[in-house]
Amino acid sequence: MTNSKLDKPTIGFGLSVAVVSILNTLLVIFKELTPTFKKAMADATGHHWTTHGVIVIGLFIVLGFVFSSMAKPESWGADKLGKAILWSVIIGGGALAAFYMLH
Amino acid sequence: MSLFGIQITLMVHVLFGVLGIMLAVALLVYVLNANEKNIPRIRRLSLYTALSITLSYVIGGWWYVAHYYPERDIIRGGAWKWAHTFFMEFKEHLFFLLLFLSILLPIIAYRNDLMIPENRRLMLIVTWLIILIGLVTDGSGAIISRGVIVGYMGR
Numbered sequence A: 001m002t003n004s005k006l007d008k009p010t011i012g013f014g015l016s017v018a019v020v021s022i023l024n025t026l027l028v029i030f031k032e033l034t035p036t037f038k039k040a041m042a043d044a045t046g047h048h049w050t051t052h053g054v055i056v057i058g059l060f061i062v063l064g065f066v067f068s069s070m071a072k073p074e075s076w077g078a079d080k081l082g083k084a085i086l087w088s089v090i091i092g093g094g095a096l097a098a099f100y101m102l103h
Numbered sequence B: 001m002s003l004f005g006i007q008i009t010l011m012v013h014v015l016f017g018v019l020g021i022m023l024a025v026a027l028l029v030y031v032l033n034a035n036e037k038n039i040p041r042i043r044r045l046s047l048y049t050a051l052s053i054t055l056s057y058v059i060g061g062w063w064y065v066a067h068y069y070p071e072r073d074i075i076r077g078g079a080w081k082w083a084h085t086f087f088m089e090f091k092e093h094l095f096f097l098l099l100f101l102s103i104l105l106p107i108i109a110y111r112n113d114l115m116i117p118e119n120r121r122l123m124l125i126v127t128w129l130i131i132l133i134g135l136v137t138d139g140s141g142a143i144i145s146r147g148v149i150v151g152y153m154g155r
Helices: A008-033 A035-045 A048-070 A078-102 B003-032 B036-067 B069-076 B082-111 B117-153
Strands: none
Touching (some): A008 A035, A008 A048, A008 B082, A048 B036, A078 B117, B003 B036, B003 B082, B003 B117, B036 B069, B036 B082, B036 B117, B069 B117
């Protein structure tokens, strides 16, 4: 393996981590601010957190494969992907902490 | 399940979480000192980290859904109710990021040339995030456990 470009699944699942890190926090905010939605999530699997897990893990897998099929290795270098993951985790995790501090 | 079994299960969840952090720290050291000889070890460590974090998630998730409610009520009735309202709520959702990052780790390690500095930097970013989020979730777990004690003390 001497290719300097990242392979497609790495880009696809890396981008999926970046996107789902943000979506995870958005889903938390939406369910906490919408009690009927949170109850529907709880009714679906017995616990809202289980349903939350099914949604975000499902999204991570589906988006990972979708982004892998669309990925252009010449457009996504390792440094660019690393920055996207880093910032999305900082924003997603930071917003999650801020939300529960204020909620 | 017996009370003993429930407590052991929780400890196994913590054990795999801490093991995952330790494996990630070891991985970080090997990536910082990467050479042709230790690439197989880097790959194996990335896989073990992912397995350990995933096991911690599955076991902890089962415990949270099946057995946390009585402890939650004790915490909420005590002086440290924020151990649940902030730390548990934050931890249970932050853990998903830890899970996804740990699954990404072996994908990077097994499918790319780690002798290229840019690829190693990507590994380092993901590994550092796993270590930091792992420590945050581990510390949150410790605060939640103390929240139960504080809840009992106030009864």
